[in-house]
Amino acid sequence: MRNLLDFLARHNHWILFLFLEVVSFVLLFQYNSYQGSVWFSSANAVSGKVFEWNASVTQYFSLVDVNKTLTERNIYLERQVEQLTEQLEKAGRDSTEIERMQTSVFKDCNTIPAKVVSCSLNKLNNFITIDKGYADGVRKDMGVVCGTGVVGIVYLVSEHYSVLIPVLSSVSNISCTIRSRGYFGYLHWKGGSPEEAYIDDIPRHARFKLGDVIVTSGYSSVFPPGIVVGKIKHVYNSANGLSYRLKITLSTDFGRLRDVCVINDKEMDRKLEILHAAEDSISAR
Numbered sequence: 001m002r003n004l005l006d007f008l009a010r011h012n013h014w015i016l017f018l019f020l021e022v023v024s025f026v027l028l029f030q031y032n033s034y035q036g037s038v039w040f041s042s043a044n045a046v047s048g049k050v051f052e053w054n055a056s057v058t059q060y061f062s063l064v065d066v067n068k069t070l071t072e073r074n075i076y077l078e079r080q081v082e083q084l085t086e087q088l089e090k091a092g093r094d095s096t097e098i099e100r101m102q103t104s105v106f107k108d109c110n111t112i113p114a115k116v117v118s119c120s121l122n123k124l125n126n127f128i129t130i131d132k133g134y135a136d137g138v139r140k141d142m143g144v145v146c147g148t149g150v151v152g153i154v155y156l157v158s159e160h161y162s163v164l165i166p167v168l169s170s171v172s173n174i175s176c177t178i179r180s181r182g183y184f185g186y187l188h189w190k191g192g193s194p195e196e197a198y199i200d201d202i203p204r205h206a207r208f209k210l211g212d213v214i215v216t217s218g219y220s221s222v223f224p225p226g227i228v229v230g231k232i233k234h235v236y237n238s239a240n241g242l243s244y245r246l247k248i249t250l251s252t253d254f255g256r257l258r259d260v261c262v263i264n265d266k267e268m269d270r271k272l273e274i275l276h277a278a279e280d281s282i283s284a285r
Helices: 002-010 012-031 033-108 266-284
Strands: 110-119 128-130 143-145 150-157 162-166 174-178 184-188 196-203 213-216 228-237 243-250 259-264
Touching: 174 228, 184 243
Parallel strands: none
Antiparallel strands: 110 128, 110 259, 128 162, 143 150, 143 259, 150 162, 174 184, 174 213, 184 196, 196 243, 213 228, 228 243
């Protein structure tokens, strides 16, 4: 403190000079508009240049953040591309897998190829007509499939044409099972979208997940086991709460259906004969 006082005492005339200079400048610019405008213009020019330099420096260093953001965005887009590519590949694999499954299912069956000549979609009870009849070996109650899944059952047969009851009919009732799970129910369609149907009577203790594949159970005399029907899309409780009702996405695209195959399975024929014999026996009582 003493040193500071000694310093002020030795240089008091310089301190007084600087103080008076500051006061004079303040008085000059406060009461003289011309000098004030010159000063503030110069100050603004200097400030502007300073701000410009600052902006340039800030912009330069902000490029780091911009590059980081662009890099992250690029990585995100690359992941999106990879995911879409995987989905496309998976869709291709799924289609190939369905075709492979269909081939393995039909390896012990004879099939009769046919063309669809008419197909309705917007009715409660739709019908499909194919260009094969009893002259080609088609008989009533034979199952009909396409490359991706179940189509329906032969209902009426003429010499060269047959009428099918497709899955898209309120009277259709096909026994199905959840593949690799063992639980089965019955496939129904009650109108609405031609891409969806329902499976009823799946037991409450059943374990499955969305996306599981539904196939024919083989418990009927029409379809062999393992023919793809669709995939589980949604799960509901039944009206009485004692079972599940499954909404499924059908694997067959009925809107684009052109080529089908009628299943001519000898084992199915034997089952059908036994079933008809049992029905006749019951009727005779």
